[in-house]
Amino acid sequence: MTARLTDPVHPGAVLGPALGLRERKKRRTRDALVEAAHQLFLVQGYAHTTVDEIAAAVDVSQRTFFRYFANKDEVALAVLAEAEDHFIAHLRARPAAETPIQALRNAIVLTWRELGAAPEGGASTITTALELIQLIETTPTLLAAHLRRITEQELVVTGILAEREGLDPAEDLRPRVMAAVFSGVLRSAHLSWSAEADTAGTGGPESMIQLIERHFDQLGPALTGRWRG
Amino acid sequence: MTARLTDPVHPGAVLGPALGLRERKKRRTRDALVEAAHQLFLVQGYAHTTVDEIAAAVDVSQRTFFRYFANKDEVALAVLAEAEDHFIAHLRARPAAETPIQALRNAIVLTWRELGAAPEGGASTITTALELIQLIETTPTLLAAHLRRITEQELVVTGILAEREGLDPAEDLRPRVMAAVFSGVLRSAHLSWSAEADTAGTGGPESMIQLIERHFDQLGPALTGRWRG
DNA sequence: GGACAATATGTCAGTGCCTGACATTCGGCA
DNA sequence: TGCCGAATGTCAGGCACTGACATATTGTCC
Helix, strand or coil, rough: CCCCCCCCCCCCCCCCCCHHHHHHHHHHHHHHHHHHHHHHHHCCCCCCCCHHHHHHHCCHHHHHHHHHCHHHHHHHHHHHHHHHHHHHHHHHHCCCCCCCHHHHHHHHHHHHHHCCCCCCCCCCCHHHHHHHHHHHHHCCHHHHHHHHHHHHHHHHHHHHHHHHHHCCCCCCCHHHHHHHHHHHHHHHHHHHHHHHHHHHCCHHHHHHHHHHHHHHHHHHHHHCCCCCC | CCCCCCCCCCCCCCCCCCCCHHHHHHHHHHHHHHHHHHHHHHHHHHCCCCCCHHHHHHHCCHHHHHHHHCCHHHHHHHHHHHHHHHHHHHHHHHHCCCHHHHHHHHHHHHHHHHCCCCCCCCCHHHEEEEEEHHHHCCHHHHHHHHHHHHHHHHHHHHHHHHHHCCCCCCCHHHHHHHHHHHHHHHHHHHHHHHHHHHHCCCHHHHHHHHHHHHHHCCCCHHCCCCCCC
16 A cells, blocks of 8 residues: 555556566465455355464465454455445546435446456456355454444545535534435345345345345335335 | 333343342442443553453453453443343334334434433443443444444344334335434434544533434435435 | 665564363352 | 352463564665
């Protein structure tokens, strides 16, 4: 993350001949750690995988692992962290004509579609992301870490919404509330997907998108008056 | 805001002459651990307080501490856990005539009022609870653990809402969505209160209730169309 | 190509959270 | 009083994580 003056300023992934050997090597070991950790977690479970194992799989010392990731959680959530960055970028790019809730909804759907169509590494990103969500929902420690990340993203989203609408988030509560509601709905969809994928197959990205949209559609009805009759 | 003073007596907590010496002793050490931990956390911070210190303050072994609490988080969140139980009880007691969102709102307000008027131990519960929220919001580890607890409560709330309205939560998404939205709004209020209490004084229970209600009031406006103009 | 500076990595020692196993003490009850 | 079971203490150990210091590798300037 330490950007040097000679580095090209790229926000996202730089597939770079511009990068020096040192930077490329770092990226490779980092990716290898994420990949190895992901595999081990899926096979053995998160709790039964030690950091030493992950480090050994990539042939680095434990100390090096902790120079790349602050803790065991971080390496597990690394893939989702990237997706979150993409979501933020999509949200910022939404036209001002959309209402806040439309912008959020479109941004998240776009993010998932993008994941489904990105054959970056050997394994498609979408598979990794979906497996990861499943892992998170079934691992208390990971779930806790993930939820904390989400609240950090909420602050970012609040800021973006406030800026879009020209509001001061300290005065007007709507951006905060909207961000919180959005997170809640999204995670509810994740939970549904996770439970569903538990019985049937994974279902792919489209089923996730469908689920998200169904949950969004229930937002109005859920808040409006009585439910029965 | 229908103030029902028909408060049900403690659901599980029997303050009892009926309890034997053994049970009373256990409760006392448990309470002492919670109290000692709370004080130490407030003075030294959560991270800089070891379990050994907490155990030593109550004059028990570290091993005994871990027989009362699964981990360091749990002792910190113990006070809030009780409050959550009260909230669930209040929610279950809400009349069927109320809409789901009204029931949730009334239940949480009642819970806070109850906290404000409960002089159980030496220190009032409300002070402890508010200090705790402040501590949680400023301690990443605690925040993560707290958020995980909240998601567990969401499942309970989902069940209660579904039962109230005679719905199957597997088919109708509204209970889930409503529970998620409620959690989001509530935590948003907590965050606001925490930031606010950082600058000014604590403000007491009424300020928290006010904040919660203001956030609820913004729920409709936030979801409805455009915000400006 | 060689020397130097910067940076990445390895090694080591140590702390703190948490757990299982086993011994010891204490409360409940005949 | 004496027994049984529950609570507690003690001990050993694993694992996550960190600071300090030594070593190796890379970029750069000559």
